[in-house]
Amino acid sequence: xxxxxxxxxxxxxxxxxxxxxxxxxxxxxxxxxxxxxxxxxxxxxxxxxxxxxxxxxxxxxxxxxxxxxxxxxxxxxxxxxxxxxxxxxxxxxxxxxxxxxxxxxxxxxxxxxxxxxxxxxxxxxxxxxxxxxxxxxxxxxxxxxxxxxxxxxxxxxxxxxxxxxxxxxxxxxxxxxxxxxxxxxxxxxxxxxxxxxxxxxxxxxxxxxxxxxxxxxxxxxxxxxxxxxxxxxxxxxxxxxxxxxxxxxxxxxxxxxxxxxxxxxxxxxxxxxxxxxxxxxxxxxxxxxxxxxxxxx
Numbered sequence: 001x002x003x004x005x006x007x008x009x010x011x012x013x014x015x016x017x018x019x020x021x022x023x024x025x026x027x028x029x030x031x032x033x034x035x036x037x038x039x040x041x042x043x044x045x046x047x048x049x050x051x052x053x054x055x056x057x058x059x060x061x062x063x064x065x066x067x068x069x070x071x072x073x074x075x076x077x078x079x080x081x082x083x084x085x086x087x088x089x090x091x092x093x094x095x096x097x098x099x100x101x102x103x104x105x106x107x108x109x110x111x112x113x114x115x116x117x118x119x120x121x122x123x124x125x126x127x128x129x130x131x132x133x134x135x136x137x138x139x140x141x142x143x144x145x146x147x148x149x150x151x152x153x154x155x156x157x158x159x160x161x162x163x164x165x166x167x168x169x170x171x172x173x174x175x176x177x178x179x180x181x182x183x184x185x186x187x188x189x190x191x192x193x194x195x196x197x198x199x200x201x202x203x204x205x206x207x208x209x210x211x212x213x214x215x216x217x218x219x220x221x222x223x224x225x226x227x228x229x230x231x232x233x234x235x236x237x238x239x240x241x242x243x244x245x246x247x248x249x250x251x252x253x254x255x256x257x258x259x260x261x262x263x264x265x266x267x268x269x270x271x272x273x274x275x276x277x278x279x280x281x282x283x284x285x286x287x288x289x290x291x292x293x294x295x296x297x
Contacts, residue, residue: 012087012116014133022284055088055095084113090202141215212274217267230277
């Protein structure tokens with residue numbers, strides 16, 4: 001079997017790009033091609049195609065409409081088995097709305113797809129879900145917790161002001177809120193007790209995963225409640241993480257800061273569910289098994 005993986009460069013596709021490296025070459029040959037090279041690439045010798053474009057169809061600079069018009073047509077003409085890969089970082093958003101009324105009379109919501117951070121109530125045909133990729137250096141929960149509270153996030157430029165509101169609410173609690181180099185951030189998150197995370201362009205962002213992976217307690221904005229963060233496990237509020245909104249954040253933190261045993265227990269459970277639910281090899285097996293099954297039908 002030969003699988004062609006056509007992808008753009010959004011942050012939402014990094015996990016799948018890593019997972020595809022776990023496919024045994026004796027089972028399938030995987031070839032990755034950047035979207036920009038796809039128009040001239042000969043895909044006639046491939047059995048399967050995973051197709052990914054920049055997920056925000058309305059981004060004026062990154063959604064290359066002239067290129068994507070060409071690659072979309074090539075996707076629809078592909079003769080083998082296909083999977084759309086929707087890497088939009090907002091689970092409720094559809095990266096392929098443009099397919100809805102195209103001349104192929106095919107709704108993109110019915111096309112089998114791989115979806116980054118899908119919503120639990122999503123009605124699209126998501127056959128595989130994937131998370132954001134976490135740097136391996138962060139996956140270490142063994143460090144002593146010397147930083148009580150951390151909130152390292154960009155504050156402005158988002159379609160909401162929740163991040164700025166959270167920053168102002170946290171000021172009396174004196175969190176680590178400096179903008180850090182990545183190496184310094186890795187060190188800091190692995191030494192943090194509570195990591196406060198607010199939504200960015202989507203409800204989920206990589207910092208949610210980094211808190212879980214590093215063994216910090218994830219204190220996440222309640223907008224994440226309907227998002228499936230992990231493909232192979234489900235987080236339970238109060239057991240694996242704690243949710244807040246801007247009205248109750250200060251009160252919740254006041255309680256959490258004097259309950260270190262509870263914080264440590266939730267942090268440990270969150271780290272364990274992360275290890276269970278974040279599995280590159282298992283995702284690779286899902287992709288391979290999907291295409292194998294499709295070839296039989």
